[in-house]
Amino acid sequence: MMLIELKKIDKIYRNGQQSFQALKEVDLSIREGEMVAVQGKSGAGKSTLLHIIGCVDSFDGGSYLLDGTDVGKLKDRGLARIRNQKIGFVMQDFALVPKLSVYENIAVPLYLSKSVRLREIRDRVEKAAEDVGLASQLHKLANQLSGGQKQRVAIARAVVNSPKIILADEPTGALDAATAGEIMALLKKQNERGTTVVIITHDDSVAGSSGRIIRMKDGKILGSQ
Amino acid sequence: MKKLILLGAQFRLNFSSNVFFVLQCTLVFLLANSTVSSILYGGFVGRYYTNLDKDRTFFLSSAVDNHVAFADSEGFYRLAEEISAISGVSGVGYQMEESFLAGKNDDTIVRGLILSGDMAKIQYPLSQGRWFGSGDDAGGQTQVILGGEIAGFYETGEVATLYRLTVTDEGMQYVPVEARVIGKMRAPAFALSLNYASTQPTYTDMFEPYHSLILTDDLSLICTDDVRFPMLSLLVFAERRADLQAVREELRRYGQPFDFNEVDQFYDAAISFRLANQLPTTGVMILGILFGVAGITYLGVYQNMKSIAVYHLCGMSRKGCAYINVALNAAMMVVSLLFAFLLYCVPSVQDYLFRRTMFGTYNLLFSAAFISVVIGISFLISYGFSKRSPVLTLRRFE
Numbered sequence: 272m273m274l275i276e277l278k279k280i281d282k283i284y285r286n287g288q289q290s291f292q293a294l295k296e297v298d299l300s301i302r303e304g305e306m307v308a309v310q311g312k313s314g315a316g317k318s319t320l321l322h323i324i325g326c327v328d329s330f331d332g333g334s335y336l337l338d339g340t341d342v343g344k345l346k347d348r349g350l351a352r353i354r355n356q357k358i359g360f361v362m363q364d365f366a367l368v369p370k371l372s373v374y375e376n377i378a379v380p381l382y383l384s385k386s387v388r389l390r391e392i393r394d395r396v397e398k399a400a401e402d403v404g405l406a407s408q409l410h411k412l413a414n415q416l417s418g419g420q421k422q423r424v425a426i427a428r429a430v431v432n433s434p435k436i437i438l439a440d441e442p443t444g445a446l447d448a449a450t451a452g453e454i455m456a457l458l459k460k461q462n463e464r465g466t467t468v469v470i471i472t473h474d475d476s477v478a479g480s481s482g483r484i485i486r487m488k489d490g491k492i493l494g495s496q
Numbered sequence: 497m498k499k500l501i502l503l504g505a506q507f508r509l510n511f512s513s514n515v516f517f518v519l520q521c522t523l524v525f526l527l528a529n530s531t532v533s534s535i536l537y538g539g540f541v542g543r544y545y546t547n548l549d550k551d552r553t554f555f556l557s558s559a560v561d562n563h564v565a566f567a568d569s570e571g572f573y574r575l576a577e578e579i580s581a582i583s584g585v586s587g588v589g590y591q592m593e594e595s596f597l598a599g600k601n602d603d604t605i606v607r608g609l610i611l612s613g614d615m616a617k618i619q620y621p622l623s624q625g626r627w628f629g630s631g632d633d634a635g636g637q638t639q640v641i642l643g644g645e646i647a648g649f650y651e652t653g654e655v656a657t658l659y660r661l662t663v664t665d666e667g668m669q670y671v672p673v674e675a676r677v678i679g680k681m682r683a684p685a686f687a688l689s690l691n692y693a694s695t696q697p698t699y700t701d702m703f704e705p706y707h708s709l710i711l712t713d714d715l716s717l718i719c720t721d722d723v724r725f726p727m728l729s730l731l732v733f734a735e736r737r738a739d740l741q742a743v744r745e746e747l748r749r750y751g752q753p754f755d756f757n758e759v760d761q762f763y764d765a766a767i768s769f770r771l772a773n774q775l776p777t778t779g780v781m782i783l784g785i786l787f788g789v790a791g792i793t794y795l796g797v798y799q800n801m802k803s804i805a806v807y808h809l810c811g812m813s814r815k816g817c818a819y820i821n822v823a824l825n826a827a828m829m830v831v832s833l834l835f836a837f838l839l840y841c842v843p844s845v846q847d848y849l850f851r852r853t854m855f856g857t858y859n860l861l862f863s864a865a866f867i868s869v870v871i872g873i874s875f876l877i878s879y880g881f882s883k884r885s886p887v888l889t890l891r892r893f894e
């Protein structure tokens with residue numbers, strides 16, 4: 272069974288009178304445990320696609336099945352629950368809350384989860400931090416960290432609630448080559464544990480190390496190899 | 497609990513501006529409540545007397561002016577007795593205002609109300625002790641009930657030596673008076689003033705010996721700023737079964753009778769007038785404050801957009817994103833209200849802001865209304881934000 276199944280997905284951005292179709296009848300299926308790279312020129316619609324897969328943005332046509340759930344039928348709360356339980360995000364700009372500590376940043380998905388009990392939180396955060404090599408930095412504020420460390424925090428936060436999918440939007444875009452390599456290694460490690468990883472990247476070497484590459488152009492998927 | 501932790505985190509994110517917000521709201525609560533309650537405090541006065549039957553208690557104005565000659569204290573007594581004798585009248589009350597020296601070193605000038613026996617029928621609320629005539633009489637010893645700060649210098653049950661200002665041939669003199677402290681008034685104390693002063697010849701030495709004395713340095717005790725009661729009146733108490741119409745007719749032969757309800761009506765009219773005068777400025781002030789609050793809320797929401805977009809990614813619903821601001825604002829308002837209340841309990845704040853006010857139902861209603869409006873504002877602003885997708889926020893920060 273497919274974990275992610277997009278069929279004829281359209282996405283139209285509307286700003287007053289103007290509208291722009293960012294995705295045109297996109298079909299995409301991803302199996303559980305896959306590692307998929309998405310490539311394409313700037314403006315091709317990669318982030319848009321990722322946001323739709325991640326249930327943060329709506330779509331205007333087509334259907335989307337995620338782990339058997341018809342996402343198009345879900346409302347605000349249902350979407351929120353899916354983001355919380357099944358998806359972890361890693362963004363190019365890290366998307367951390369700068370004035371909160373590393374610990375608190377990692378704990379956010381657990382605070383928002385209905386099924387996690389308060390006293391489980393510390394253990395799970397510490398374990399996730401250890402996984403990314405940040406066990407000793409938990410008390411620091413997020414804005415006191417280097418870029419590489421920030422991205423590690425983001426990865427720890429993405430995996431702390433044991434999601435099925437990690438969605439990464441140019442996770443190495445703001446990092447130097449060596450640090451980028453470390454971050455990629457962490458994502459790969461998660462993938463080896465069975466987590467499905469979708470990663471947008473401009474970096475061919477990053478793309479090369481993933482199982483499948485999807486190329487996008489003008490809101491369409493050109494093909495995958 | 498987990499939600500509370502997030503709320504706490506959210507508070508820390510804009511720590512300084514949130515602290516300023518709380519401080520501002522605290523002051524607003526104090527200020528606005530002080531204004532509102534000082535506008536409305538008259539409303540409390542009418543409800544202040546216990547044991548008062550408003551239909552059966554009359555002010556009889558101008559009777560003394562019309563029937564008592566200058567410097568004729570005997571004539572005053574005779575008039576009071578004559579009116580007491582009217583069928584249906586159970587008593588006539590009057591009181592004298594005098595200056596006393598009291599306090600630790602006998603150096604505080606306080607006002608005294610010397611009550612006639614019937615006057616003591618009107619009871620004011622006490623915080624301690626008992627009212628006149630409700631315990632043993634201690635053989636005609638002067639009994640005193642204290643109000644204001646000087647109440648702190650004496651114990652209930654103690655015999656205090658007070659000094660009463662008298663005019664003698666040699667000029668002004670303070671004569672010692674021994675009095676047993678039988679109770680203390682609850683603050684802020686209001687007592688009605690009839691404006692009889694013993695410095696006026698007609699009323700000198702009207703009370704010998706003194707029996708029931710109220711002594712206070714609490715300014716609100718005798719509400720002279722608002723001339724609430726017909727001055728130089730006698731108070732006439734009607735019997736329970738009296739034909740009030742007939743009593744009124746009889747009283748008209750001496751002067752002009754008003755029952756307590758009528759006086760309250762005059763007073764309410766005066767308050768409405770004052771309201772009409774003060775409401776616009778107060779309204780503008782409150783409106784200004786609300787705009788300020790709206791601005792701060794907007795800023796807060798805007799500053800929080802990034803962190804809220806992050807929470808959204810991690811599984812907060814859009815509604816939740818909108819509510820977290822509302823919840824934060826509501827929590828801060830409640831804390832401000834608490835601070836305001838604590839400040840209200842500080843004596844010097846009481847003195848300067850609430851001397852002529854009471855913290856009562858009106859203030860609570862006002863505070864509740866104010867909080868609701870602020871929460872409403874922050875709801876509208878946050879809701880407007882939640883309609884925009886947090887994705888846009890994410891993109892903006894990308």
Ligand SMILES: Nc1ncnc2c1ncn2[C@@H]1O[C@H](COP(=O)(O)OP(=O)(O)OP(=O)(O)O)[C@@H](O)[C@H]1O
Nearest residue numbers: 284285286291293312313314315316317318319320
């Ligand atoms: N809110 C919006 N309103 C209008 N147009 C938008 C909006 N968001 C994105 N677009 C447009 O949609 C198209 C796809 O954007 P998207 O961000 O998905 O591209 P991308 O492939 O991620 O590009 P990049 O590699 O630069 O991140 C772009 O042309 C962009 O201008």
Ligand SMILES: [Mg+2]
Nearest residue numbers: 317318319440
């Ligand atoms: Mg993009």
